[in-house]
Amino acid sequence: MNRNAELFQKMLTIRSFETLLLEKFSTGIFTGTTHTSLGQEANAVGVLSHIQENDVVVSNHRCHGHFLAYGGDPLALYAELMGKPDGVCGGVGGSQHLHWRNFYSSGLQGGTVAMAAGMAMAEKRKGDKAIVIDFMGDGTLGEGIVYESLNMISLWQLPILIVLENNHIAQTTPAELAIAGDISQRFEAFGIPAARIDSSDILEISPLAEALIGRVRNESRPQALIIDTARLGTHSKGDDTRPGEVVEALWQERDPLTIHGSRLSEGVRSSITIKIEAYIQAAFTRALGKED
Template sequence: MTLESPPDDVTLYRQMLRIRRFEEKVLASFSSGIFYGTTHTYIGQEADAVGVLACHEEGDIVVSNHRCHGHFLAYGGSMHALAAELMGRATGVTGGRGGSQHVQWKDFYANGILGGTVPLAVGMALAEKSLNTGRVVFAFMGDGTLGEGVVYESLNMASLWSLPVLFVLENNRYAQTTPIQLHLAGEISDRFQAFAIPVAEAETVDVIEVFKLAQEAVVKVRTGEGPQALVLHTYRYGPHSKGDDTRDPEEVLKYRKRDPLQLQANRIDPDLCKRVEVEVETEVDEAFQRAQNDPLADPASLTLPLDPTP
């Protein structure tokens, strides 16, 4: 299996910009009351989702967490369906039932239970291996997820059974409001290496660098070398959720200056960048407007098929 070139610069820029503008609109609209439930935005981390998921193939599985919008859009999910999902509309990704954290479409699964996603990803990788499908599971998680014991049971099984899974650990340096130096002893990479899972690590906002690292790792997973881990040191520009931000504004500013979008824009003709910008803003506006006019989910559709009542 050979390594391939990354998607072209404009495609990568457009994908990151779609996430950025969508998420900015989500944050700006939240207090107007148009959404049901909560939200966690991905602003600042766009290079991770876009770089990593540029390596996914049809049929591969993506397991995401509470901060899933960027992963979903980079996977190829519909912006309108995501906006509608947040608004509880029948046209949403899961018919308006799941909200921001429980997005499921095709082979994409997101779940708000920290760490609970990791055994699910490993179980799916076991199924794919047993069925000899050649599919890879991409399992995204955050630094705070490393406090969950089930993660380590899952890493052990993934390694022992040589399962086709790529663990993507996005270290945005905070778990909710707790900085990593107050919640994590030792090194992140050691946690994977303790289970003989090879790790590639980068402190970068360069989508092409992320793509190259991810691709090398995915090729190994796909060719049967067993699980691999990618540790991506990043930063979220927005609050953990809507407004809960206790970080030092100086620190936020420092990281805002190394912007994955700006870095990618510098590789593109400015006029072309402007055109992409206008197209993406139109797409976001139309997605939100359409979603707001869609019918709300019918509460009757929430009945589980296994409802025990006669």
């Protein structure tokens, strides 16, 4: 399989997983809540395609895409969301609190940046060139702990790439009602360089992420990557106050699967789609059949 097809397949794995999750949520088989990353798949795959085995990934409440792009197993994630012992964390972590290998997520907004800072400090002290990738949302810029953490991250030159997925909304609050000034300057004020890209195209996001990850690793210092992106789904399961036509326009213009899928032939696209949908359906069915 060529690289374009592989990237499409990885993003489609996330999309199919979360689409089926939302479809089945109302049946009551899942515990707790859930946040999907529809529209943001190119960020997860574009960034995490470039990590090495010892690198650490810290994610937030919207973590399924990051987990799957990291290499996590869809069956174990479905089982986790069903609260089953075969889940990623034995069914006690749920949608937002995952830990597998060097992947960690937490629903505590902002707390993740502090966690990531501590982990990056540990990696720096070990001196084995491993780095930390920390995903956060734009709304999380409102948490004070972020700035305490950025100060330490810069002061101690911790090897961390902070990926700010700027989908311009926090739950139902548009960014323009909550965020003053220029987001890049929030990082730059602490001496952390911030690269910014407005794209849902994995072929634009991926090379930039690769270059920044290389710099963090080789120069052992922090870096921010701000990705202006689009949340195509609801915040959680049904809470979205944006007008339907606004969301529809985003689907037309900002769907990473459509953007990247157009580079593949119809035949390749449909054979990957059939394969991945069957794989995800089988993961769901097998997770459902596992003992509670």
